[in-house]
Amino acid sequence: MERDGKYIYCIIASDYDTNFGPIGIGDRGDLVTTIGYDGLCMVVSDHSINDIEVNPKNILSHQKVIEEVMKEFNSILPLRFGNIAATPDEIRNLLSGRYREFMELLRTFENMVEINVKCTWNNIDLIFKEIEQENVAFKKIKEDLKKEPDVSKKNKKRAEAGKMVQIELHKKNEKEAKSVMNAFKRATIDYRTNKITNDATFFNTAFLVNSGREKEIDNIMTDIGEEYKDRIDFSYTGPMPIFNFIDLRIFPEKWETLG
Secondary structure, three states: OOOEEEEEEEEOOOOOOOEOOOOOOOOOOOOEEEEEEOOOOEEEEEEEEEOOOOHHHHHHHHHHHHHHHOOOOOOEEEEEEEEEEEOOHHHHHHHHOOOOHHHHHHHHOOOEEEEEEEEEOOOOHHHHHHHHHHHHHHHHHHHHHHHOOOHHHHHHHHHHHHHHHHHHHHHHHHHHHHHHHHHHHHHOOOEEOOOOOOOOEEEEEEEEHHHHHHHHHHHHHHHHHOOOOOOEEEEEEEEEEOOOOOOOOHHHHHOOOOO
16 A cells, blocks of 8 residues: 655645645545644645656646645645655654745745736737738749749749748847836736747746735736727736746655754
8 A cells, every 4th residue: 555645735824734625636526734843833634655757637737736826825835746845843843944934935925926927919910911012022932933934943032931930020029028017017016938839829927916906917818908999818826926027846856854
């Protein structure tokens, strides 16, 4: 029979043991509770000591537990997916050894949450047409293509045209992204830009926000959504754990022992 360890979701400050219910990662209905040391706690549930399977369901479960904790606590340090301690004593030893670090981070990020904003051209083909119409050099290449009989030269010009379109799209994306960023800056504390994986999306940013300003963010979304409704689709998720602004990694080899 496999031995259970303690799967770790996040760190909170609390003088009391807390039970968040049978919402633990996996399908066993494990209770999510706390293990504490001197007012500092890790939120945990039982899980096999072996490495946890990395899949969308487990990753979402990890985040959902942290979001439940956020409903009761104003300051939370989320841990990345996949941290498992062998015993409660390992957790207490870690909390003891890094007590000052964790407490300072909890104070720094008190009452702060993350929101994620994404902007996408609602008709990327229309944007490409705009680029073609606005760029004189591109128009010239198109005319040259019609006249060029040599296949090799024609292919070279097509590649040149494609590169030109990508450069102009990048410029257009940067211009619109700057406008969106300026709209949000007045209501946010910090931001992190996230990876963009397609031509249609030009803005994918996480913002750090005081937890009392969600309504202000809603108003900004409404205003810019109305302003750009014919060109851009806006979406945002939040409030969420501050994953983009803190990167606590706790590996098994770094569990500390009390001497």
